[in-house]
Amino acid sequence: MKPAIAEPLSTIADNPPQRSAHGALASLALATLLASLGASVASVGLPVLAQAFDASFQLVQWVVLAYLLAITTLIVSLGRLGDLIGRRKLLLAGIALFTLASALCGLAPSLWLLIAARALQGVGAAIMMTLTLALVGETVDKARTGSAMGLLATLSAVGTALGPSLGGVLISGFGWQALFLVNVPLGLLTLSLAWRFLPAGYPAQKTGRVGFDGLGTLLLAFTLGAYALAMTLGRGSFGALNIGLLLAAVLSGGWFVRTQKRLASPLIPLPMFRDRLLVSGLATSALVAAIMMATLLVGPFYLAIALGLPPTTVGLVLAAGPCVAAFAGMPAGRLADRFGVRLMRLAGLATLMLGCLLLSLVPPALGIAGYAVAIVVTTLGYAMFQTANNTSVMAELPAHQRGAIAGLLNLSRNLGFLTGASLLGAVFASALPTNGIGATTPETAAHGLHVTFAIAFAMAGLALLIALKYRDPEPSPERQ
Structure with a gap:
């Protein structure tokens, strides 16, 4: 049953199945905001947490890594679980879990309990990111799907942009506990909206032959966890531990694929990858995410060293990207509804290419203005692409596959972030002096930016070629 676009509150109360589409969309938007805010707000508190718990940076960084690893390793499995037991039911449980874990984080008496609570919070965030x-498709009309996806992209960008500044205010006024406790009232508000307005939607699968793939879930979680650790451990060096973890990920991934071929109800039905549009969407999503991670990694060094800006000014300039994404998300969604998602997807990638080209050429003499123009163009392309790509991949899917596909889409982005941090970070580091960051001059910092985004330009070009070649879905039962 499609939800009503607008119903008086009295009608909703008298007739519970008639849900408000606006209230449902508001609950999905708030859940998206919470998940992105949970990722970004904690980073600014790491120095304070290191002092509070008398811990090293290597230990305290797990406050961030535990959250990201929980999302990366479980996001596909939780999407599939939503397909099986009911997406509304699981989303409500995820919001409740996130809210409870936020309270546990704020009350944690030790660093290890804080890290454990952050992992639990990450499980709730994975549910929210996937099922929103x-x-x-169950809360808005098909003609407005692009606008709805644009709203979610906007709230995700707002959460990312708001996190560092909000975190600084909370720490200064209330201590590090407020970084996590702020999510409790927001989580309760989101839970109440979702409980009242989300439609029951597609019923959970209850046939005898359909079950949850426990072995596949464990293998996939191990594979993704090993890959994520291989990409993040070592702080710039890729040693024996990283190689061992990468090898473990490859072996476990091969075992996972073998199990999926044999099961009647696999975690990820492999035939779905015959859909060229799906594969194209996942591949381009990963490439674009890797590029955007480079802007977060390389930008601060360029601004601080090549342009000589103080930390406060660096922070303000870096906020330009997320702010552009926040303001561009909804207009990009409306354009996708009007002109078609495939055209907007290509336009977004072409704009992203232009932004990378500008970053690979921008001279330090242009100062903040030169960098800001280039990063605005890059982020605008990202916002256009992400909204259109999400809409394109999720369109026309059978209801029983939406959770799994949404999980794959989020996973591709997370893996892109991890890979971009490792590979493009290594490209930037290779262009700097070998005797440490302290010996970096403005010229070498600018050179590192140019080399990194020359590679990013090529990656954006590859994404555009993939999108051009596979811009139409191949007729298959998976999209029928």
Whole structure:
């Protein structure tokens, strides 16, 4: 049953199945905001946490890594679980879990308990990130799907941009505990909206032959966890531990694929990858995410060293990107609804290419203005692409696959972030002096930016070629 676009509150109360589409979309938007805010707000508190718990940076960084690893390793499995037991039911549980874990984080008496609570919070965030995308098709009309996806992209960018500044205010006024406790009232508000307005939607699968793939879940979680650790451990060096973890990920991934071929109800049905549009969407999503991670990694060094800006000014300039993404998300969604998602997807990638080209050429003499123009163009292309790509991949899917596909879409982006941090970070580091960051001159910092985004330009070009070649879905039962 499609939800009503607008119903008086009295009608909703008298007739519970008639849900408000606006209230449902508001709950999905708030859930998206919470998940992105949970990722970004904690980073600014790491120095304070290191002092509070008398811990090293290597230990305290797990406050961030535990959250990201929980999302990366479980996001596909949780999307599939939503397909099986009901997406509304699981999303409500995820919001409740995130809210409870936020309270546990704020009350944690030790660093290890804080890290454990952050992992639990990450599980709740994974549920929210996946099922908000999957539930869009059940809450808005098909003609407005692009606008709804744009709203979710906007709230995700707002959470990312708001996190550092909000975190600084909370720490200064209330201590590090407020970084996590602020999510409790927001989580309760989101839970109440979702409980009242989300439609029941597609019923959970209850046939005897359908079950949850426990072995596949464990293998996939191990594979993704090993890959994520291989990409993040070592702080710039890729040693024996990283190689061992990468090898473990490859072996476990091969075992996972073998199990998926044999099961009647696999975690990820491999035949779905015959859909060229799906594969194209996942591949381009990963490439674009890797590029955007480079802007977060390389930008601060360029601004601080090549342009000689103080930390406060660096922070303000870096906020330009997320702010552009926040303001561009909804207009990009409306354009996708009007002109078609495939055209907007290509336009976004072409704009992203232009932004990378500008970053690979911008001279330090142009100062903040030169960098800001280039980063605005890059982020605008990202916002256009992400909204259109999400809409394109999620369109026309059978209801019983929406959770799994949404999980794959989020996973491709997370893996892109991890890979971009490792590979493009290594490209930037290779262009700097070998005797440490302290010996970096403005000229070498600018050279590192140019080399990194020359590679990023090529990656954006590859994404555009993939999108051009596979811009139409191949007729297959998976999209029928």
